Amino acid sequence: MTGDERRTAQKEAVRRALRQAPGFVSAGELHERLAAGGNAVGLATVYRQLNALAEDGRADTIPGPGGRLFRACEAPGVHHHHLVCEACGRAFELDAPDEAWIRDAATEHRFTVTRHVLEVFGRCADCPTY
Amino acid sequence: MTGDERRTAQKEAVRRALRQAPGFVSAGELHERLAAGGNAVGLATVYRQLNALAEDGRADTIPGPGGRLFRACEAPGVHHHHLVCEACGRAFELDAPDEAWIRDAATEHRFTVTRHVLEVFGRCADCPTY
DNA sequence: CCTCCTATTGATAATGGTTATCATTAGACC
DNA sequence: GGTCTAATGATAACCATTATCAATAGGAGG
Numbered sequence: 001m002t003g004d005e006r007r008t009a010q011k012e013a014v015r016r017a018l019r020q021a022p023g024f025v026s027a028g029e030l031h032e033r034l035a036a037g038g039n040a041v042g043l044a045t046v047y048r049q050l051n052a053l054a055e056d057g058r059a060d061t062i063p064g065p066g067g068r069l070f071r072a073c074e075a076p077g078v079h080h081h082h083l084v085c086e087a088c089g090r091a092f093e094l095d096a097p098d099e100a101w102i103r104d105a106a107t108e109h110r111f112t113v114t115r116h117v118l119e120v121f122g123r124c125a126d127c128p129t130y
Numbered sequence: 131m132t133g134d135e136r137r138t139a140q141k142e143a144v145r146r147a148l149r150q151a152p153g154f155v156s157a158g159e160l161h162e163r164l165a166a167g168g169n170a171v172g173l174a175t176v177y178r179q180l181n182a183l184a185e186d187g188r189a190d191t192i193p194g195p196g197g198r199l200f201r202a203c204e205a206p207g208v209h210h211h212h213l214v215c216e217a218c219g220r221a222f223e224l225d226a227p228d229e230a231w232i233r234d235a236a237t238e239h240r241f242t243v244t245r246h247v248l249e250v251f252g253r254c255a256d257c258p259t260y
Numbered sequence: 261c262c263t264c265c266t267a268t269t270g271a272t273a274a275t276g277g278t279t280a281t282c283a284t285t286a287g288a289c290c
Numbered sequence: 291g292g293t294c295t296a297a298t299g300a301t302a303a304c305c306a307t308t309a310t311c312a313a314t315a316g317g318a319g320g
Contacts, residue, residue: 006267006316028306042270047307063193067306083241092239097231102250109222110255111213118248120232125240136287136296158277172299177278197277 013039014049015072023089024062024069062119081118087127094120143169144179145202153219154192154199192249211248217257224250 017034018025025033031046050070053059060071060082071082074093084091099116106113147164148155155163161176180200183189190201190212201212204223214221229246236243 004267004317008268008316010269026306044271044308045269048268051307083236083239085241086244094235101227105224106213106250106252109213111215111250111252113250113252114216115252116248116250118246120236120241120243120246122236122241122243122245134288134296138287138297140298156277174279174300175298178297181278 023091085124149202215254
């Protein structure tokens with residue numbers, strides 16, 4: 001019934017543009033980049049692809065001012081966090097640190113952990129403080 | 131010029147309602163709670179107060195499905211994180227763990243850290259898995 | 261190459277949370 | 291009380307995201 005997925009130029013264009021983006025970008029930004037690069041894709045399609053990618057871990061997403069931001073995931077399926085530049089959006093993936101304390105704290109409060117979010121924000125060397 | 135801040139019933143009503151809420155709540159939810167409790171406050175004012183509280187650390191905020199969620203901060207000014215129940219919104223504050231690795235990772239990438247976000251989500255003991 | 265089926269696209273309308281507007285209300289100091 | 295102006299609140303404006311639906315185009319089979 002639903003085992004059919006088609007290969008389209010738009011899907012690849014969105015994925016390529018996302019990979020080429022320097023860091024986290026918004027859906028609108030990606031939409032503009034695509035148009036500027038001659039591969040115009042409908043905004044609705046950009047959102048659809050971005051959501052699909054985020055859904056199965058091929059893209060990371062963080063909430064930003066004025067909407068969600070997306071980034072191509074370098075290591076799909078592997079747990080990791082991000083170091084994001086607040087000025088230019090550039091981001092690095094960080095290996096997960098020791099997270100045993102999370103389980104311990106959860107157990108203490110009789111919680112079952114389902115997920116956790118960790119994002120570090122700052123300024124990269126190329127972006128002056130002002 | 132701008133050293134004037136007035137004490138109003140609405141401000142206190144919003145703050146009280148936020149403190150009495152069991153966990154993280156949305157602005158709309160708080161608005162309804164206030165109306166239901168006989169202390170109706172305009173929605174715009176609820177947002178204004180919530181933003182003001184979040185701005186200077188007297189309330190914590192996390193992004194949720196369909197908008198931001200707020201909670202009265204138990205320890206204003208002290209760095210901490212949260213353990214949030216995805217079902218009922220109840221939350222506990224967690225003491226910050228060793229975060230030296232964050233600075234180390236940042237230095238490695240020549241970043242200056244300005245802030246970081248860490249939220250743990252799960253199910254509390256009172257909320258069945260389904 | 262042609263046809264059919266249907267996943268996908270895209271222009272646009274609809275949705276929904278948040279913010280801006282602005283006339284009115286009401287603290288606080290005289 | 292009177293005055294000044296911060297604060298409120300009903301409502302409109304905003305804006306990111308999602309839903310709608312007719313038109314397009316993979317791709318499998320003939």
